[in-house]
Amino acid sequence: xxxLKIGGSAITKKNAIKPTIDHENLDRICSELQYTNQQLILxxxxxxxxxxxxxxxEVGSKIETNSKExxxxxxxxxxxxxxxxxxxxxxxxxxxxxxxxxxxxxxxRNKNGKIxxxxxxxxxxxxxxxxxxxxxxxxxLDENNDIKSSILSGDQIIKxxxxxxxxxxxxxxxxxxxxYTKNPNEYDDAELLEVVTKDxxxxxxxTHDAADVTGGMNGKINELLELxxxxxxxxxxxxxxxxxxxxxxxxxxxKSTIIK
Amino acid sequence: xxxLKIGGSAITKKNAIKPTIDHENLDRICSELQYTNQQLILxxxxxxxxxxxxxxxEVGSKIETNSKExxxxxxxxxxxxxxxxxxxxxxxxxxxxxxxxxxxxxxxRNKNGKIxxxxxxxxxxxxxxxxxxxxxxxxxLDENNDIKSSILSGDQIIKxxxxxxxxxxxxxxxxxxxxYTKNPNEYDDAELLEVVTKDxxxxxxxTHDAADVTGGMNGKINELLELxxxxxxxxxxxxxxxxxxxxxxxxxxxKSTIIK
Numbered sequence: 001x002x003x004l005k006i007g008g009s010a011i012t013k014k015n016a017i018k019p020t021i022d023h024e025n026l027d028r029i030c031s032e033l034q035y036t037n038q039q040l041i042l043x044x045x046x047x048x049x050x051x052x053x054x055x056x057x058e059v060g061s062k063i064e065t066n067s068k069e070x071x072x073x074x075x076x077x078x079x080x081x082x083x084x085x086x087x088x089x090x091x092x093x094x095x096x097x098x099x100x101x102x103x104x105x106x107x108x109r110n111k112n113g114k115i116x117x118x119x120x121x122x123x124x125x126x127x128x129x130x131x132x133x134x135x136x137x138x139x140x141l142d143e144n145n146d147i148k149s150s151i152l153s154g155d156q157i158i159k160x161x162x163x164x165x166x167x168x169x170x171x172x173x174x175x176x177x178x179x180y181t182k183n184p185n186e187y188d189d190a191e192l193l194e195v196v197t198k199d200x201x202x203x204x205x206x207t208h209d210a211a212d213v214t215g216g217m218n219g220k221i222n223e224l225l226e227l228x229x230x231x232x233x234x235x236x237x238x239x240x241x242x243x244x245x246x247x248x249x250x251x252x253x254x255k256s257t258i259i260k
Numbered sequence: 261x262x263x264l265k266i267g268g269s270a271i272t273k274k275n276a277i278k279p280t281i282d283h284e285n286l287d288r289i290c291s292e293l294q295y296t297n298q299q300l301i302l303x304x305x306x307x308x309x310x311x312x313x314x315x316x317x318e319v320g321s322k323i324e325t326n327s328k329e330x331x332x333x334x335x336x337x338x339x340x341x342x343x344x345x346x347x348x349x350x351x352x353x354x355x356x357x358x359x360x361x362x363x364x365x366x367x368x369r370n371k372n373g374k375i376x377x378x379x380x381x382x383x384x385x386x387x388x389x390x391x392x393x394x395x396x397x398x399x400x401l402d403e404n405n406d407i408k409s410s411i412l413s414g415d416q417i418i419k420x421x422x423x424x425x426x427x428x429x430x431x432x433x434x435x436x437x438x439x440y441t442k443n444p445n446e447y448d449d450a451e452l453l454e455v456v457t458k459d460x461x462x463x464x465x466x467t468h469d470a471a472d473v474t475g476g477m478n479g480k481i482n483e484l485l486e487l488x489x490x491x492x493x494x495x496x497x498x499x500x501x502x503x504x505x506x507x508x509x510x511x512x513x514x515k516s517t518i519i520k
């Protein structure tokens with residue numbers, strides 16, 4: 001089993017002023033996903049389909065009054081993220097991938113922005129039946145009554161499913177090749193680290209600006225090291241380089257960082 | 261609490277050769293749904309967004325082989341039904357209704373076409389927070405391995421939620437005014453029954469051709485009588501008559517059949 005995350009910035013124009021698909025990238029990525037013969041769970045970010053509304057309506061922040069505006073904000077954020085998922089699944093289906101969109105906000109619950117209820121058995125069932133479940137970053141119910149709703153990121157889904165389903169591989173499609181010894185945008189002698197473990201010493205700014213699809217590797221590395229501690233390896237690849245996703249699914253070696 | 265069902269034929273062109281919205285009707289219905297100050301759960305059929313694929317791929321029939329074609333059929337049926345839900349919610353949101361689409365196939369399971377797992381607590385939470393949950397007819401996992409997937413109709417969702425959430429009112433938006441003494445298409449002296457109970461004697465063909473949105477009242481009346489036995493009244497109204505939905509939400513009297 002492989003769990004593959006595609007960042008929202010890879011499939012949408014993340015800085016657009018309204019939700020906008022990056023059709024060229026989405027099409028290429030879907031075409032590359034054909035090349036797997038293993039069980040595959042796909043997770044995508046919401047990109048401009050989620051962030052615009054989530055930010056505008058401050059989803060996940062403390063509620064002063066349970067206003068109509070707050071409700072509309074959550075409703076619009078969810079519906080917009082669902083629309084992206086629908087488009088992604090339709091495109092995957094064009095490539096004969098039996099993609100099943102699974103709406104996180106229909107069954108997953110947070111407390112203080114962390115998953116506390118997630119019956120993943122249905123995902124396992126879809127997988128065992130031969131489908132490719134496709135989850136996504138969403139706005140979900142939060143059991144902290146001060147916020148009532150919060151954002152569930154694709155990264156949280158990865159970590160939860162990684163720990164519980166124990167896939168052979170967790171792949172994070174990013175917009176950089178992996179983790180560098182120093183910030184590669186600032187230092188010419190920055191080198192890509194092929195492997196990162198808990199013993200790897202990273203310079204404090206080595207990851208700081210290597211912005212990945214959801215805005216920085218820093219916290220992510222710690223989460224992936226946690227996952228590694230539990231025996232699940234992960235690999236950061238550049239999803240924007242044509243061929244990379246296909247190659248990784250076909251077990252070919254590509255430039256990347258393995259976290260183990 | 262009110263549970264209102266809108267048939268797929270009211271909001272889509274049901275006999276279209278590809279999924280097609282009935283924009284005029286959808287817009288009118290959404291505009292009438294503004295007029296409630298009670299908790300509301302909306303359930304809609306899939307209309308041409310579901311039936312075309314479900315029929316083409318025979319979703320719910322016995323599986324000879326777990327072929328790629330079957331998987332694609334289920335995946336396309338689900339994604340198409342989800343697309344309709346997305347459009348419905350977007351339209352409701354235009355009328356400032358905080359509509360939250362809830363994907364049945366993400367968390368409900370059938371066995372032999374009947375619901376066996378349905379954690380409706382999340383629906384209750386959305387209601388209590390002030391949202392309008394919007395569920396829909398969908399293709400879901402079925403625990404009978406001979407079929408693996410089956411159709412979950414809007415009517416099944418109504419019955420399940422009616423029994424468990426015990427709403428004050430269950431309303432079925434149909435394309436006829438209610439249940440008649442005889443088939444109104446054949447007999448000029450057919451009369452609308454204002455009330456139907458378990459003691460009402462219906463002529464055998466009185467409901468046969470009074471096709472409602474999902475193809476016939478016959479089975480439906482028995483299900484609604486079951487619901488009545490458990491103390492939950494339901495009411496069949498003509499959702500195609502402008503003003504009917506608004507009037508019923510405002511507790512005004514309209515032509516209809518009450519099943520109690």
